[in-house]
Amino acid sequence: MTTPGTTPLSAGSELPPSRRFDVALLDLDGVVYVGPDAVPGVPVALAAARRDGMRLGYVTNNASRTPEEVAAHLTELGVPAAPEDVITSSQAAATVVAELLGPSARVLPVGGPGVAVALRAAGLTVVGSADDKPDAVVQGYGREVGWSQLAEAVVAVRNGARHVATNADATIPSPRGPLPGNGSMVAVVRGVTGVPPLVTGKPDPAMHAECVRRTGARRPLVVGDRLDTDIEGARRAGADSLLVLTGVTDPALLLEAPPQRRPDLLAPDAAGLLLPHPPVLGDGRTWRCGAWTARLREGGAVELSGPAASDGEDGDGLDGLRVACVAHWSRHPQDGAPAQVLAGDPHSDAVLTAWGLGGRRD
Numbered sequence: 001m002t003t004p005g006t007t008p009l010s011a012g013s014e015l016p017p018s019r020r021f022d023v024a025l026l027d028l029d030g031v032v033y034v035g036p037d038a039v040p041g042v043p044v045a046l047a048a049a050r051r052d053g054m055r056l057g058y059v060t061n062n063a064s065r066t067p068e069e070v071a072a073h074l075t076e077l078g079v080p081a082a083p084e085d086v087i088t089s090s091q092a093a094a095t096v097v098a099e100l101l102g103p104s105a106r107v108l109p110v111g112g113p114g115v116a117v118a119l120r121a122a123g124l125t126v127v128g129s130a131d132d133k134p135d136a137v138v139q140g141y142g143r144e145v146g147w148s149q150l151a152e153a154v155v156a157v158r159n160g161a162r163h164v165a166t167n168a169d170a171t172i173p174s175p176r177g178p179l180p181g182n183g184s185m186v187a188v189v190r191g192v193t194g195v196p197p198l199v200t201g202k203p204d205p206a207m208h209a210e211c212v213r214r215t216g217a218r219r220p221l222v223v224g225d226r227l228d229t230d231i232e233g234a235r236r237a238g239a240d241s242l243l244v245l246t247g248v249t250d251p252a253l254l255l256e257a258p259p260q261r262r263p264d265l266l267a268p269d270a271a272g273l274l275l276p277h278p279p280v281l282g283d284g285r286t287w288r289c290g291a292w293t294a295r296l297r298e299g300g301a302v303e304l305s306g307p308a309a310s311d312g313e314d315g316d317g318l319d320g321l322r323v324a325c326v327a328h329w330s331r332h333p334q335d336g337a338p339a340q341v342l343a344g345d346p347h348s349d350a351v352l353t354a355w356g357l358g359g360r361r362d
Helices: 042-051 067-076 089-101 113-121 147-158 182-193 205-215 227-237 251-255 270-274 319-331 346-354
Strands: 023-027 055-060 086-088 106-110 136-139 162-165 220-224 240-244 265-267 286-289 292-296 302-305 341-343
Touching (some): 023 205, 042 055, 042 270, 055 067, 067 113, 086 205, 089 136, 089 162, 089 205, 113 136, 136 147, 147 162, 147 182, 162 182, 205 220, 205 227, 220 227, 220 270, 240 270, 251 319, 265 319, 292 319, 302 319
Parallel strands (some): 023 055, 055 086, 106 136
Antiparallel strands (some): 286 292, 292 302
């Protein structure tokens, strides 16, 4: 994890993460797959990480499916997995409810089949409606969740049941763009009852505690695409993190991230497990990463300069983003802020435009 007093991303990693960490705790949606399909190249990369000696755990806030179903899907995509390799937010929620209310507690599940399966596996009693006087409602994502289930949850919570949410992700990634996630439906129950839920999935430390318990990790690396769940969750749990750009986070969102959501490492995709990560070196005004340079200008802007386009990119093509982030974050060590990044040359201008930052020179 980033050493106190240093800026995230600045240290890099001399060794490939697959040789430095014992377990990769991989988010699924947006990291291993998007929709029904694997992220291109990721199955091959994960197989190579295993050959390097890294163990893989698959961690998801999506509570709709059972570990058996998730493992089968991964195996179909060319990522061999067993049910015990999969950790779901439903399992974390079930553990928390059993600890809070006792193993004999009565629980109303709201969500996909994975919610009820996890509750039963924890020894809890699953009930079918608010009339059964549940002690808790555990709400997780399910594509078929509709008015009837939400209404039962509202009645149960209003009657005193503890509202537990497996996660509060407002969206889920899809090939068609972001779609409503569990957090959107949890907000319906909260909006009607006025009762804030207990959230047990990422970024709550309970989720990563469940991961460490199930995998026996001694030095885990959290690999995710979301700043608000994967990266913040890793930081709250005291674990290192690797952000990949195959899901919901883009360069603009990363640049404005607050301190608790800044990753230790950055890669285009999960193949970043196999490569060293360059450090970002600086003197408080100017930073360098590979062939890229970032300078702080008066007023807080960052001027980015890179190699000539004809020289091509070194490494994974993200050195410019790394150095821009470190420069901007050094100006905002205690808070997040929108970044103004100016291009110092034509190549940087094109790169900033590709990042959606409207590269410009002045």
